[in-house]
Amino acid sequence: MIQLKKKSIRYIYSGVIDLLCNDPGTNIKILVAASELCLKDLCDYIEDYLLQDKETLKQNFVQVQQIVHQFDHFTRLKQFYEETYQQDSSLIFKSSDFATINHDILLELIIKDNHTLKIIEIWDKLIEWSIAQSKDLPSDTATWTADNISTFGNIQ
Numbered sequence: 001m002i003q004l005k006k007k008s009i010r011y012i013y014s015g016v017i018d019l020l021c022n023d024p025g026t027n028i029k030i031l032v033a034a035s036e037l038c039l040k041d042l043c044d045y046i047e048d049y050l051l052q053d054k055e056t057l058k059q060n061f062v063q064v065q066q067i068v069h070q071f072d073h074f075t076r077l078k079q080f081y082e083e084t085y086q087q088d089s090s091l092i093f094k095s096s097d098f099a100t101i102n103h104d105i106l107l108e109l110i111i112k113d114n115h116t117l118k119i120i121e122i123w124d125k126l127i128e129w130s131i132a133q134s135k136d137l138p139s140d141t142a143t144w145t146a147d148n149i150s151t152f153g154n155i156q
Helices: 006-013 024-036 040-051 054-059 061-070 075-087 103-112 119-133 146-155
Strands: none
Touching (some): 040 054, 040 075, 054 075, 103 119, 119 146
16 A cells, blocks of 8 residues: 655645736646646636636637637636627637637638628638648748648648
């Protein structure tokens, strides 16, 4: 039988998390880790902290979307997401983390067509997303070759 020393257990729980020192993406990752470790009090604390700065959450809207669809128990974060999405459904396209959106969700958003973006803006975002997904696509579309266009078509 293995005996654990109380010091090691106390050490695990004696750490300090300073959310102010982290970027929002890191704090969301800590929220997910706390959830996976079933640290409900820490989850509640981080969720409260994140919701204090709604503008920053809007800038990381894709990550918020991923979290609320992956975890049901972040009810306040989910409520923020749903209310904000209803107010401006194109916000997800405008978020700074747009290039990280899941392929299937991106297609669903484009097909739904319940956003206020123009077709050319959608194409620009689609190209931006594709460039982020492939190391073969140059960021300057004016320099794209036939192979680059083929790669772009295959990403979709």
